[in-house]
Amino acid sequence: MSRDERAADGSGAARVEHEHQDAPSEQGAGLSRRRLLKWAGIGAGTLAVGALGAGGVRAATNGVWRAGALDAHELWSTWRTETGIRGVAAAGALAASPHNTQPWHFDLAANRIDLHAVAERRIPITDASLREHYAGLGCAIENMVRAAPGLGFVPAVSLFPQGTESSLVARVQLVPSRGESDSLDVEIDRRHTNRGPYAATPVPASTLQALTRVAEAHRGVELVWLTSAAQRDTMSALLVEATEALIADEEQSLDSAAWFRTSSRDVDTHRDGITLDAQTLDAFTLAAAKILPPQSREAADRFWVDRARDEQCPTAAAYGILAVPDVADHRAQVLGGRALQAVHLAATAEGLGLHPMNQITERIDRNRALGEADQFSSRFGALLGKPAETLLLAFRIGYPERAALPSPRRTLDAVTTETMQRP
Template identity: 30%
Template sequence: MQSIAEQLIPFAVRAPSGHNTQPWQFSVNQDSIRIFPDLSRRLPVVDPDDHALFISLGCALENLIVAAAHQGLAASVESFPADEPEACLRVRLSEGADDNTDALFRAIPERQTNRGTYNGQAIDASDLTAMLEANGCESVELRPLRVGDPEIEPIIDFVRQATIAQFNDPAFVAELVSWIRFSQREVSARQDGLAAAALGFPAVPRWLGRWIMTRLVKPEGEADRQEKAIRQSSLLMLFIAREHDKRHWVDVGRSFERVVLTATSLGIAHAHVNMPCEVEPIRRRLAAHLGLNAGAQPLLLIRLGYAKQRRPASPRRPADQVMR
């Protein structure tokens, strides 16, 4: 029979991750759960310093905490404790939940990155406040940017510049293609990566998908597509780490997951437009434009709004495949 701690892992693995790499492993020991980075699933081109990998661990951690609270358990978190032989996040569980997370818990299986079209409807001020207040990490700053306000125009330009830079880089395109699952057979066999259906593509053989991505997808066209998607959205939300280290990266993930679970509970969709945070020279220019303090880094940029339709969910590996 599974322990209560083991029952939390399937909720943790519903977390988002870069290219849906799912770069985590878990171990359970009585009342403790450890989350380890799986460096075999890192993205050396788009994420050379692994900050996005550790953001993904923070997302999984937050899902686990929400699910624990739903079970009436409080979670005490230690990030990279010195007494552990390997770098990990250690979660100790005890009786007595700290808060009511029922709405967030229900959102875990519903939350998805929806890359489709949004309808441009404005988000109510009360819903925006709820999302901002969901950030429980003082180490993370959130900056909302309403679509249509003049201050969003430079951000859209940064998205365009970074998108063009990425799709002009053969190594970036090759890494992206390696994580796209072009057919249902690939999805079923791998249970990770970016499913063609989630990207809005028809299922095709891998050779054809690779040819389309390398020959037909053009940098300017992709930049146009991303700009159009932003302008059809309601809001951009930028997540800024006050320091650039593993603990702050994990906190960005925790903050992001709590915000998008709140958004999901309110019927608000989200998708990443993270390109200017991924291209390091452009990230520096973005930080300067925002007037950030030395050390602070803009690490996640998402668009929010009301999706015209739901897309198929990305696959997840079962919990037994990520357990040590």
């Protein structure tokens, strides 16, 4: 079956419409509508009146009625109209990246794509070791490798052909071929980070084992699962503690906040970063967040902690941690990113939501950068039974209560150059 035929068929990812899609009730665990309004300091009547006045203006300008459908989201629906090498690069541009920084530039030649890291798109304080930066570049490589067969190529990847100090992270050779499409390329435009609550439905062990095989097909990468209630509770507590520490660190909080886009004008101007639409909020909360005046950074940080503690962590069906021999090695970081993207694509095909949660390692790296006492390595390593220096990336997984909306993307022309005459 061709790529377009499988996309029309809707197999695999169509199962994301899981039986538990309804939003949780106000009485259930998590952040209720009443708690949101209390957090915002207003009543429901005030919200209704506000929607008719200044709030109505904000509703229009912030895209209350166009969630996930702004111009900045167009690449998700148009990338399949691209052909040849541009199509492969377009797939790469739809990959996951830390804070949706999109830290890549694609140089297109006659028979290859050179993937360059863009230093200006680092998050230098939050991602002090650059593990997430290079993992995001690995995600782009994985998407390109998955898309290439359906576009008529056999891909071959060389990492850091000019050394790890060069901006050239990977050279993807593309040999024309009429081979079969990759089984996961149909998931490329269906994969979105799902930050919402997950259903109280365990993920079958056979599914986790299949995802492990997908991850460990990448040399040197190991996927460790935390599935028992005790393991999940310990991981959740560490995540919440790390999030509290992150927001208490003003420099790190500001570093992360720089990538939040709260208005549709910001979204369409920057076409990157973390948006309200991408938070996987229920429809009421999303509309309220767009209608209400922008909250302070401190209030937004507090909401992040509350949501992690009350909604995200308690509903994780399992946590996955990708381990590599050395988390500081850029090659290992890229390979870990490739594994993460592959797992996310495969999870999407199984109707699962996936949400990277790297607050623990962000605090480990921050403590090390400041020369402070390490608050997390020993406990994180003990939980996983591995040295913390091998624990690269973490995520939660489960059957989502509601579908995730897309994050913005820069245009393909903005992230590519074409030097087709180059040998």
